[in-house]
Amino acid sequence: MTRYERVPEPTETRYHPNDEIDLRQLFTTLWQGKWVIVATTILFAVAGVFYALSKPNIYQASVLLAPAQNEGNPSGISGQLGGLASLAGINLGGGGSNKTIMAKEVLQSRAFLTDFIHRHNLSVPLMATEAWNMKSQSWVTDREIYNVETAEWLQDDQGESLKPTDWDLVKKFRDGHLSLSEDKETGMLTVKLKSLSPPVAKEWADLLVKDINEHMREQDVQEAEARIAFLEEKLNETNVAGMQ
Template identity: 65%
Template structure:
């Protein structure tokens, strides 16, 4: 637009920047700072670090009682007196490694957020909250930045008496005000949910069919290996003709 050059000099982007915003949001979603706040906001310490199973019938967690006492709600100590209570670093590492992944389809650009947990209900809730929180985080950030730019432009507007410059500032303020309005009006600000998270009815892992196949293959290989070993041992024990008790004819 006619105001694009001045806006660029002022460090203001008049374009949508949708693709860049999505890339930034994807990286923020996986960042240590965002995940740490996410854990504390949703009280994830216990279900993330103290749970080791899920009772489907009673719909209750199974706790690792060597590390956590659910009856008293206390973390235990190891033999050296160190607490098993996880740090923020521990929780981020565990979540990234065992529970959370973000993938992007190269052909469509669609982003998939996957969450695993012993409790399928908990996995579904975490997945939904991750998308909700990253949308709210990016919305809040953009609104705060736009409001800061509006304040800056209004200050510059008060400092000039040139009609042409005033028109430019009014246009820039209008654009930033539109940004704030649209951000507050959109429920799904960056990521729009195409396929909502659902409670899984089947275990994601361990894959029992794969385990059975691997176990069968390993069992067969082990059986063949044992047969070869036994055959080798027997061949080593078999007496040779030279060491047998058969007398050889004496030379005359």
């Protein structure tokens, strides 16, 4: 027995004149609502201006750092010790490392920044100030966080001290004040310090450069002393006068 099924006809796309966009009607509608558009634009522009004026001015000090000597420079003490060791047939290990990369990593390290903040007493300016007074050239301290007269951190409603931890200080300094950028071609490092105070931004930048230079110098001295100690140890192990 043959069975027949009804196959649905394909849907046809029909043309409806009302589906067309009437540009004249569109412009007429926009023109009728022009005052609403203008008023909205003006309102947002004024709000943006007031918001910008309400924000405090941020000042930035920039310092360009360059390594004191190129990697592998024989004039450096490490290069001189390495040359002496090679004459004696002794390998002191890797010749050197990129000073720019080392300085960048040190500047972002928690240990270095924690020591920097405490050494220069930056805890209060970082965590307990509201603004910078241009007339008196001093910080405006938040009295609900820090007591200037007693030099003590206050407590919150639960009785816990508002004194920031070392991690709070480092995070605030890195996120809100410090910015580093490295030029791969020249090997130079740009250090930028932001602050509500122009003189403070410059002062912090100068202190940071001074401390990183001292830190890198101490590392070089320690490395040189370790190499000298190694050479002296090897010297004591040989009886060959020529090698000595």
